[in-house]
Amino acid sequence: MGSRRDRDGEGRARNARPRDGLGRPLPYGAQGVARQPEGIVRSPQQTVGQAQALLAEGKPFHAHEVFEDAWKSGPESERALWRGLAQLAVGLTHAARGNVTGGARLLRRGADAVEEWADGPGERQPYGIDLAGLVAWARELAEAVERGGGPIDARTRAPRLRVP
Incomplete structure (x- = not known):
């Protein structure tokens, strides 16, 4: 007898457990x-x-899901951008949950991905997104998370995505 798995209307596995604001x-x-x-x-x-x-x-967990949809459905040429933004949101999620190592690592990984994308050809502020500001925010927050050692407030530490 197999284990019970939550399924959606088409039979795909979906976790139907309720989650808190940080996706736990x-x-x-x-x-x-x-x-x-x-x-x-x-x-x-x-x-x-x-x-x-x-x-x-x-x-931020929910924002990550929005970015993930863009990553999976957008043009191939933009996937690295959306994946990097999703990593930043997941990094903030882990930092808010108190996962110092995972939060800092994902914030840096997302910063690297966004920075690499920004260094490519074309627009430096696609869709009004402040890529340089996000890179600086993520690296600064990664340092703060490691120094503080505990959970951070996701609402007060959330980045501003668009150029002011």
Whole structure:
């Protein structure tokens, strides 16, 4: 007899456990935060706007899911950008959960990816995204997380994605 797995309407495995604002699983039946629907195709401007709103609410895990949709559905030429932004959101998630090592590592990995993308041909501020500011924010936060050693407040430490 196999283990019970949550499935969506098409039979794909999906974890239906409720989650808190940082994406941590809660017990079945607990009141959780609404999850981001998966597989939504948004315009880049919608992606940035929705992710920024989620970051401002202290929900970097949810912002990561929005970036992940863009990464998976966007043009091949932009996948490294969206993946890097998703890594930054996951790094903030881990830092807010108190995972110092994982948070700092993912913040730096995302910063490297975004910086590498920004150094490529074309626009330096795609869709109004402040890539240089995000790189600086991520590296500074990684240092602060390592110095502090404990969880940070995702809402107050959230980045500003767009150029002011």
